């Protein structure tokens with residue numbers, strides 16, 4: 001770049017130094033200096049000091065912002081053009097790295113304004129930098145790979161540029177700490193929905209949350225209009241983190257493990273990334289031949305269906321406001337889900353569209369659509385509402401207020417999991433499903449919605465096409 005075409009002058013510089021925010025004796029960062037090497041170069045040199053390294057080697061986690069807007073991490077990494085970089089920093093004293101600002105700004109921009117740089121020590125002292133966020137199960141090789149934030153940042157070609165704020169998240173902005181938002185949008189690419197299965201670590205351990213409808217949820221006030229289960233609001237807590245499928249289990253993933261393609265929506269061009277359906281719940285959970293058992297044996301990790309509470313915790317991602325912030329009738333069939341999918345649902349008419357293409361599936365309510373369409377929630381999960389409704393582990397109980405009454409009275413229900421079905425259903429067994437299918441109305445596209453059904457068998461094959469699966473593994 002010629003000097004005459006310098007497009008990136010820093011109009012002002014602000015430096016921020018963060019001490020390592022931990023209680024142990026991790027190194028601290030101090031005296032961050034940012035200066036442009038003007039007029040010799042447009043590059044920006046960042047100097048900082050490390051103290052207390054005690055001979056250890058550390059990575060630094062660098063964040064930068066322009067006018068208060070975070071510059072995404074991949075862009076920041078790509079701008080690195082000199083100095084010691086972000087990895088393998090050794091020794092107390094002054095360290096440096098250099099950034100090429102032309103890679104930090106949008107094309108055509110002529111200046112960076114209010115450029116701020118923050119540095120933290122990443123590594124043992126900064127669990128966030130090395131936090132394992134995703135687990136990838138390779139259905140071809142049986143390999144299990146854990147991915148830290150660093151791994152994701154270092155490979156935007158594979159995982160996309162991570163989203164660490166709420167900009168990509170669907171409606172219903174969560175109240176989870178922003179530090180818990182880490183979404184790799186590359187996992188919407190087909191490979192992660194076909195020959196691999198990706199799970200996200202859900203940071204649930206000992207976080208109290210409200211189970212059931214929000215106090216603002218007008219849909220709960222009139223149960224006479226729509227036949228559904230009573231929803232009970234109570235404080236709940238899960239005692240451990242867990243892994244949850246980023247997507248519903250897809251048809252290709254099922255074929256990779258089980259060897260069959262039982263799904264109804266079998267369009268030859270689109271079947272692979274559509275959600276699995278038309279598989280009886282009893283078969284899916286079968287102790288030796290079911291998907292859960294086969295996946296467990298293949299990977300040495302325990303695959304399971306989510307409990308209703310796990311599903312709700314993950315779906316809400318800290319959100320406890322109105323399910324449809326713009327206001328919406330409970331029985332509306334034309335609405336936008338929390339994930340930003342506009343779905344004019346038209347009820348049960350699947351038989352007229354046995355092989356809909358994704359467009360038809362998405363726009364008509366006549367069928368499923370490829371997993372990963374729409375916005376993720378704040379934990380990076382897709383299609384919680386719509387597409388296929390998702391079987392949970394819990395037996396169905398009509399009245400959770402009664403079932404959990406003593407714990408509710410004590411203040412919090414710990415690890416809610418219903419193992420007793422209320423007799424009122426008259427079924428030998430019946431289970432909860434969550435999230436609603438592609439062809440239902442607005443009331444099912446709410447985190448608190450709970451449906452119930454018998455684990456159907458193939459006698460009722462046509463009714464299976466809107467029941468699907470999302471799998472979980474316990475934290476280890």
Ligand SMILES: [Ca+2]
Nearest residue numbers: 383384386388
């Ligand atoms: Ca779903």
